[in-house]
Amino acid sequence: MKARYNRISTPNQKMERQIAKQNPDEKLFNDIVSGSVKFAEREMGKTLIQEIKAGRINWVSVSAIDRLGRNLQDLINTLEDFENLGVTLRVDNLGLESRIDGKPNPTFKLIVSVMMNVAEMERNTLLERQREGIAIAKANGTYKGRMKGSVESNAEVLKKYKEVVKFLNRKQSLRNTAKLCNVALGTVQKVHQIIKQQEKVL
Structure with a gap:
C-alpha cells in the first residue's frame, strides 16, 4: 500500500x-508539527513507521524532502530507516x-545528500548572521531585545498566544497544544x- 506524508508547522499554514x-x-498521514521535531516523535510520523513495520506500507511520497525534517542527522536517520x-x-x-x-537509486541518494548539506549550511549561516x-x-x-527584568502582563500573554488559548479551550492536552502551535510546553503551561x-x- 502507498502513503503520502504531509506536514505543516502551525495550524495557520495551509x-x-x-x-x-x-x-x-x-x-494520507498529516502532521501539524515543527520540522525540528524528530520524525519518529511526531504523532503521524510514529503511526506511519508502525504501518511500515507491520507491512501495510511500502511506498511513501512527500512534496519535498524537508517535510520529513529540517534537522540533518534526523533526516539521515529517517531515510536510512526507510531504506x-x-x-x-x-x-x-x-x-x-x-x-x-527494488534497489537503491544512487542518483536519489546523491542529490538528497547534497540538498541536505546545503540546507544545513544555509541555516548555520543565517544563525551566524543573526x-x-x-x-x-x-x-x-x-x-x-526585551529589557532585563521586564514581565509581560497576563493580557499580553493571552493576546500573544491566541492559538494556544484556542486549543486549550477545545480541551486539547498541554502537550498536543504545544505541538499544534509549535511552542514550548512551558509556554502552554503558563x-x-x-x-x-x-x-x-469569574
Missing part, C-alpha cells in the same frame, strides 16, 4: 497544496524515487495557568 498532489491509492525497511520514497519536487526495481547582527546592535546601543486564574476570579 496543507491543501501538499494534499492536492495525493494519488487515489495513497493513504532498511525496504520502503520506496518519492520526493515530488525532485521527481525522484529512492529505489528503482548573532553578528545582535552583537553589532548591542555594541551600538540599539538592541531591542497560558493554561493564566486561564485557570481568570476562571477562579
Whole structure:
C-alpha cells in the first residue's frame, strides 16, 4: 500500500497544496508539527513507521524532502530507516524515487545528500548572521531585545498566544497544544495557568 506524508508547522499554514498532489491509492498521514521535531516523535510520523513495520506500507511520497525534517542527522536517520525497511520514497519536487526495481537509486541518494548539506549550511549561516547582527546592535546601543527584568502582563500573554488559548479551550492536552502551535510546553503551561486564574476570579 502507498502513503503520502504531509506536514505543516502551525495550524495557520495551509496543507491543501501538499494534499492536492495525493494519488487515489495513497493513504494520507498529516502532521501539524515543527520540522525540528524528530520524525519518529511526531504523532503521524510514529503511526506511519508502525504501518511500515507491520507491512501495510511500502511506498511513501512527500512534496519535498524537508517535510520529513529540517534537522540533518534526523533526516539521515529517517531515510536510512526507510531504506532498511525496504520502503520506496518519492520526493515530488525532485521527481525522484529512492529505489528503482527494488534497489537503491544512487542518483536519489546523491542529490538528497547534497540538498541536505546545503540546507544545513544555509541555516548555520543565517544563525551566524543573526548573532553578528545582535552583537553589532548591542555594541551600538540599539538592541531591542526585551529589557532585563521586564514581565509581560497576563493580557499580553493571552493576546500573544491566541492559538494556544484556542486549543486549550477545545480541551486539547498541554502537550498536543504545544505541538499544534509549535511552542514550548512551558509556554502552554503558563497560558493554561493564566486561564485557570481568570476562571477562579469569574
